Amino acid sequence: MLQRPDVEPQERTPAAPRLRKLDSFPGSLAARTYQSLREAILHLAYRPGELLRKGDICAELGVSRSPVSEAIARLAAEGLVDVVPQAGTFVARFSMAEIREGAFLREAIELAAIEMIAPAITEEQLVQLRRNIRVQEALVEDADFAGFYKLDAEMHAMILSFTGYRKLGQVAESAWLHVNRARQQVLPVPGRVAATLEEHQAILVALEARDPDRAREELRWHLRQLMTFLVPLERERPDLFDPD
Amino acid sequence: MLQRPDVEPQERTPAAPRLRKLDSFPGSLAARTYQSLREAILHLAYRPGELLRKGDICAELGVSRSPVSEAIARLAAEGLVDVVPQAGTFVARFSMAEIREGAFLREAIELAAIEMIAPAITEEQLVQLRRNIRVQEALVEDADFAGFYKLDAEMHAMILSFTGYRKLGQVAESAWLHVNRARQQVLPVPGRVAATLEEHQAILVALEARDPDRAREELRWHLRQLMTFLVPLERERPDLFDPD
DNA sequence: CCTTTGTAACATGTTAGCATGTTAGTGTGG
DNA sequence: CCACACTAACATGCTAACATGTTACAAAGG
The missing domain is CATH 1.10.10.10 (Winged helix-like DNA-binding domain superfamily/Winged helix DNA-binding domain)
Structure with a gap:
């Protein structure tokens, strides 16, 4: 039975159940x-x-x-x-290389999607986005961060679904897996949630203007913020990372 | 045992081996x-x-x-x-929806990659690309289409590898799976291979100029050509396709 | 004390056989 | 002739047990 020398010994506890039935x-x-x-x-x-x-x-x-x-x-x-x-x-432990790659892929996919949908986005689609952002605003006021991240994810999924490509959301989620796993280890940064909301609002404005270039730039900026918080994690918690 | 009513009966032939050992x-x-x-x-x-x-x-x-x-x-x-x-x-049968989606994904990934590498592409990398295109030219002269497609794929993989992201080639290949399977059913179109070579050459010129926008546009044009040949396949060979 | 060797414990890989559900074909009844 | 029921054949799902390789620990020797 393998013991990785850089990991604490793993005790055979009578495990609290960790798997959903x-x-x-x-x-x-x-x-x-x-x-x-x-x-x-x-x-x-x-x-x-x-x-x-x-x-x-x-x-x-x-x-x-x-x-x-x-x-x-x-x-x-x-x-x-x-x-x-x-x-x-x-x-699997986190891997900064995989995290960067996942972020690159997700960015590629989401930017391509928003560029595709922006010129011809429907009023119905804009209504859905506005609703989502309305809920986000309420969650920010209530300091409900978990709820906010859920709506964040839903907004991204919504944009992907507007392409009409059925598996795109899955593929983007797969690309994001490793990033998202690591994100959960980052403590909430003061002001970050409010800034995220503003970034979402800017994306909506660009979509309302049906401006693909603007939409791309606002989304790109938004997606790139998370990486700035993940990079220090490797220093703080080397035990969670593979030596890349 | 399931017989799909739109498929010819499948006989239990003593199979010629189809799997590599x-x-x-x-x-x-x-x-x-x-x-x-x-x-x-x-x-x-x-x-x-x-x-x-x-x-x-x-x-x-x-x-x-x-x-x-x-x-x-x-x-x-x-x-x-x-x-x-x-x-x-x-x-799995071909699915025009999956083919379109695969093409979208591959395009998103490859355009993001070429945009990333173009501004700072090294002379060494350009040498590798020039070599590849030199071989492509020879294969076109020899009317060696199978060889040409192999070099085509290698050129694309090369560009992805220049990003330094290790899995990107795999991910792009996964996205391309369904497209590539269907492509094999399309008869060679006169002049298409020569046109492909020219498109590759245009991509190289843009990279030599370290012009990300030009490189994007040339690559996008190139990637979109294949779809024009795949669309009629569904009409000609409905037996190979899922009803999407 | 340190190093080497052997062995038991641990964990996964694979096989053979039973369990379960699906489908096609046949027979019977209307 | 057609419809329905039954059954056998077919195919996958899953279990229990054997096979194989790895690792840690203990004992022996230098």
């Missing part, structure tokens, strides 16, 4: 197992670098090893776990 | 199986819509059902196969 999800056992594990990893229920024992997952979810192996293979393909054959499976 | 690949049996199957699907060794029996794959590769199931799960997550639980697993 499978009856919460649709599909085959393997598919359900994948969804439950993925969710837990994305929400940092497992620490980056932590050992994931297939046996423990089987016990917690009440399934045998095959569906768990299938699920792990998919998560490995997504870069969310690292499988060391015959030795251990670890929750 | 597993000793060609590294890693676990499951990973090797995945690679061999993926390659076969991408090269259209299996017809879109064709039934893939896990049992036949097990027999051909000489492995049991678990590694095959893992491999199929990964391919399903990539959209290369459709699994109908308890009934059958089918090679």
